[in-house]
Amino acid sequence: MAKSGGNRRSSTETKERLVAAAGEVLxxxxxxxxxxxxxxxxxxxxxxxxxxxxxxxxxxxLAALDHSSTERMRLYEELAGQARTLEELxxxxxxxxxxxxxxxxxxxxxxxxxxxxxxxxxxPEIRTRAEPWVAFIERHWDRILGxxxxxxxxPAREVANAAIxxxxxxxxxxxxxxxxxRTEAVLDLAGGLAPRAKxxxxxxxxxxxxxxxx
Numbered sequence: 001m002a003k004s005g006g007n008r009r010s011s012t013e014t015k016e017r018l019v020a021a022a023g024e025v026l027x028x029x030x031x032x033x034x035x036x037x038x039x040x041x042x043x044x045x046x047x048x049x050x051x052x053x054x055x056x057x058x059x060x061x062l063a064a065l066d067h068s069s070t071e072r073m074r075l076y077e078e079l080a081g082q083a084r085t086l087e088e089l090x091x092x093x094x095x096x097x098x099x100x101x102x103x104x105x106x107x108x109x110x111x112x113x114x115x116x117x118x119x120x121x122x123x124p125e126i127r128t129r130a131e132p133w134v135a136f137i138e139r140h141w142d143r144i145l146g147x148x149x150x151x152x153x154x155p156a157r158e159v160a161n162a163a164i165x166x167x168x169x170x171x172x173x174x175x176x177x178x179x180x181x182r183t184e185a186v187l188d189l190a191g192g193l194a195p196r197a198k199x200x201x202x203x204x205x206x207x208x209x210x211x212x213x214x
Contacts, residue, residue, distance in 0.1 A: 015053050017043040023064035027104030031111040034061060058115075062125055065112060068105055069129060073136065075099075080140045086201045087194040089144055093163070094187045097170070101180070110171035134160045150200035 021043035025034045036057050040047035054060040076096050083089040100106045116122035137160035145151035170183055177183050 011053075014043075014045055014049060018045060018050060018053065018060060019064050019067050022060045023068055023108060026061055026064060026111055027107050030107070031061070031115045034111075058119070058122060061112060062129070065108060065129060068108060069132070072100070072105060073132065076136070080136070083140065083144060085194075086144060086150070086197060087191075089140060090190050090194045094191065097167075097187065100167075101170075101174075106167065106171045106174075110168055113168060130164060134164055136160075137163050145201055147203040148201045150197055153200070 018039060022034065022039045025039050025042060029038065034057060036047040036050040039057070039060065040050055050057060050060055054063060076092075079095060080089070080092045083092045097106075112122065113126055116126050134157075138156040141154075141159050142151065142156040145154075146156070173183065174180065
């Protein structure tokens with residue numbers, strides 16, 4: 001029994017190493033460099049274990065994306081949850097973007113989206129994993145701006161879709177914007193507009209009752 005338990009622990013540890021290595025290789029080498037051999041070498045494992053544990057490289061890369069998404073969601077829910085105004089929400093979004101850029105999460109997600117262009121089977125997998133982030137943006141936008149003039153002008157779902165589109169575009173644009181100055185200029189613009197839109201963020205009389213269904 002002890003040996004069986006030890007084998008399970010060893011198997012779990014190997015899978016965890018492969019997932020961590022897959023994320024690192026994807027962020028640093030891109031999808032083109034994320035071969036079973038490259039990932040296994042970084043994990044200190046046999047490349048056959050990629051197929052044994054995950055069924056293939058793409059499934060392993062999706063597992064790596066799941067792992068980082070879980071960590072990010074936990075961190076960013078706390079960060080976004082502290083925002084109470086549009087200005088604070090823009091500040092939180094800026095911090096999220098910079099953290100994702102610094103840690104390579106933007107590249108991780110974008111590389112798999114790019115792979116889905118020529119691998120249609122990846123598209124539903126990516127859509128499924130993007131939906132919690134669309135819902136995340138939608139939820140916090142609606143929490144702060146729901147019932148306001150700005151919230152009606154810019155519905156939460158459309159804002160969420162626009163944010164995801166921008167997120168993906170930033171990774172492609174970074175090839176030209178190597179010092180990130182132009183991307184930062186867009187964030188500065190949003191930060192500058194937020195306080196000027198304060199009147200539009202006030203909830204309309206009775207909006208709370210209508211939203212609660214009373």
